[in-house]
Amino acid sequence: MAKLHVSTxxxxxxxxxxxxxxxxxxxxxxxxxxxxxxxxxxxSGDCGACSITLDDRLVCSCLMLAAEAEGHELRxxxxxxxxxxxxxxxxxxxxxxxxxxxxxxxGMLVASEALLHKNPRPSExxxxxxxxxxxxxxxxxxxxxxxxxxxxxxxREAAQ
Amino acid sequence: xxDIRYMAPNTLDEAIGAFAAAGSxxxxxxxxxxxxxxxxxxxxxxxxxxxxxxxxxxxxxxxTADGGFRFGAAVPGAVxxxxxxxxxxxxxxxxxxxxIGSTQVQGRASAGGNLCNGSPAGDSVPAMIAAGAIVTLQxxxxxxxxxxxxxxAGPGRTHLKPGEILVSFTLPPRPPGSSDAYLRMIPRTExxxxxxxxxxxxxxxxxxxxxxxxxxxxxxxxxxLVEPAAKALIGSKLDDxxxxxxxxxxxxxxxxxxxxxxxxxxxxxxxxxxxxxxxxIAAKRAGGI
Numbered sequence: 001m002a003k004l005h006v007s008t009x010x011x012x013x014x015x016x017x018x019x020x021x022x023x024x025x026x027x028x029x030x031x032x033x034x035x036x037x038x039x040x041x042x043x044s045g046d047c048g049a050c051s052i053t054l055d056d057r058l059v060c061s062c063l064m065l066a067a068e069a070e071g072h073e074l075r076x077x078x079x080x081x082x083x084x085x086x087x088x089x090x091x092x093x094x095x096x097x098x099x100x101x102x103x104x105x106x107g108m109l110v111a112s113e114a115l116l117h118k119n120p121r122p123s124e125x126x127x128x129x130x131x132x133x134x135x136x137x138x139x140x141x142x143x144x145x146x147x148x149x150x151x152x153x154x155x156r157e158a159a160q
Numbered sequence: 161x162x163d164i165r166y167m168a169p170n171t172l173d174e175a176i177g178a179f180a181a182a183g184s185x186x187x188x189x190x191x192x193x194x195x196x197x198x199x200x201x202x203x204x205x206x207x208x209x210x211x212x213x214x215x216x217x218x219x220x221x222x223x224t225a226d227g228g229f230r231f232g233a234a235v236p237g238a239v240x241x242x243x244x245x246x247x248x249x250x251x252x253x254x255x256x257x258x259x260i261g262s263t264q265v266q267g268r269a270s271a272g273g274n275l276c277n278g279s280p281a282g283d284s285v286p287a288m289i290a291a292g293a294i295v296t297l298q299x300x301x302x303x304x305x306x307x308x309x310x311x312x313a314g315p316g317r318t319h320l321k322p323g324e325i326l327v328s329f330t331l332p333p334r335p336p337g338s339s340d341a342y343l344r345m346i347p348r349t350e351x352x353x354x355x356x357x358x359x360x361x362x363x364x365x366x367x368x369x370x371x372x373x374x375x376x377x378x379x380x381x382x383x384x385l386v387e388p389a390a391k392a393l394i395g396s397k398l399d400d401x402x403x404x405x406x407x408x409x410x411x412x413x414x415x416x417x418x419x420x421x422x423x424x425x426x427x428x429x430x431x432x433x434x435x436x437x438x439x440x441i442a443a444k445r446a447g448g449i
Contacts, residue, residue, distance in 0.1 A: 004166060020164075021164045021166035021209065022164050022166075022199060022209075024196065043200055044197045044201075045193055045196075045261065045262070045264065045265055046262075046351075048262065048264055051264055054267070057236075057238060057267040058263055058264050058267050059264050059267040059268050060193075060264040060265070060268075062196070062200075063191075063192055063196045063197070063265070063268060064192060064196070064268070065166065065189070065192065065196070065209070065211075067166045067168070067211075068168070068189075068192075068211060068213075070168070111263065111264070114263075129263075129350065130263050131263075132262055132263070132350040132351050133261065133262020133263050133264045133265065133351065134262075
């Protein structure tokens with residue numbers, strides 16, 4: 001069986017790749033595309049470490065076939081910083097020590113950015129519910145939640 | 161090398177032709193949040209994957225001529241939630257669909273997949289049954305419509321015929337004073353599988369319940385329509401006697417499994433408790449009590 005040819009937009013760059021029909025998008029990202037920032041935690045949609053956006057909607061890349069990317073736009077953690085300039089969420093995670101081992105971090109950041117894009121003024125409860133599909137075994141979540149809330153406040157201030 | 165094929169047709173006819181021709185080795189891909197997990201675990205090894213999301217009817221949400229709603233089987237929960245009117249007319253259906261999985265899963269998972277996956281604990285199904293949803297199926301023999309409660313056949317099984325695809329859900333128009341609600345019991349606060357799930361849809365007129373339907377999940381091999389519970393509510397002011405009778409009807413309908421997540425006795429009792437709580441929410445939304 002011939003591999004499938006997929007044309008897509010990843011982090012704003014037109015991208016083409018080949019995949020097997022049953023490869024997940026996470027397989028394609030971490031394999032032929034060399035974008036290893038998205039992590040494989042559970043491979044069953046429970047942990048959120050592979051979070052990306054598909055046409056601006058947050059999804060688990062392990063629950064999406066690579067072939068489904070055809071004609072769509074993806075964003076991954078690799079597209080979050082603008083050159084050397086970190087996204088405010090990335091900067092805050094560093095300053096607030098909102099990570100320890102780091103395996104959940106790219107998923108947490110991608111998911112948090114999607115939240116702030118949709119809701120620039122989330123309550124703590126909204127942050128916790130939104131991130132319920134991102135598991136972290138190190139931090140106990142509190143620093144992550146606080147980092148997201150503080151970033152949201154600073155981004156609102158900066159936008160004024 | 162694999163001998164698996166993937167296709168994403170633009171038309172339903174094309175999808176049905178390929179799906180029917182491939183027989184039992186074919187799988188429909190909507191959001192994929194169940195299918196990809198089953199493939200990964202080796203439980204399912206499809207020869208053909210038919211991605212239905214490029215078929216316009218599968219992802220549309222539209223009002224029907226009589227004032228109801230029709231939405232495609234592959235509409236993700238997050239998209240349904242963003243519809244400007246759906247959640248105000250059918251808050252119970254929407255809250256049930258939106259309970260399925262995380263934010264990430266909501267971006268993909270559909271009510272059609274939830275129904276066809278055949279889990280007795282699927283959250284959207286009791287609410288759909290309570291809502292009186294009609295499903296449109298299409299297969300090699302043409303199109304047919306059946307009540308949603310006739311779809312589940314048992315854990316992991318449906319009454320869809322070979323080659324048939326679930327196309328859409330149609331919800332009826334709502335008379336004034338109508339609303340619905342869904343509640344589930346889980347040991348955690350989020351991200352868990354229902355131990356019991358109850359959907360109630362009702363209509364109130366001058367404080368009297370004039371119409372009701374009750375769907376009950378996770379307590380039998382399939383999600384159930386509990387007509388005796390609805391009968392106990394209809395004609396009443398949703399007073400304690402009516403609620404107790406409806407709760408008893410729900411408990412009586414239970415044929416649950418006994419597992420680490422809930423014993424038979426627990427599930428049976430909670431079915432009645434949830435009926436009362438869910439009815440109270442639906443009634444409040446309908447403008448009563």
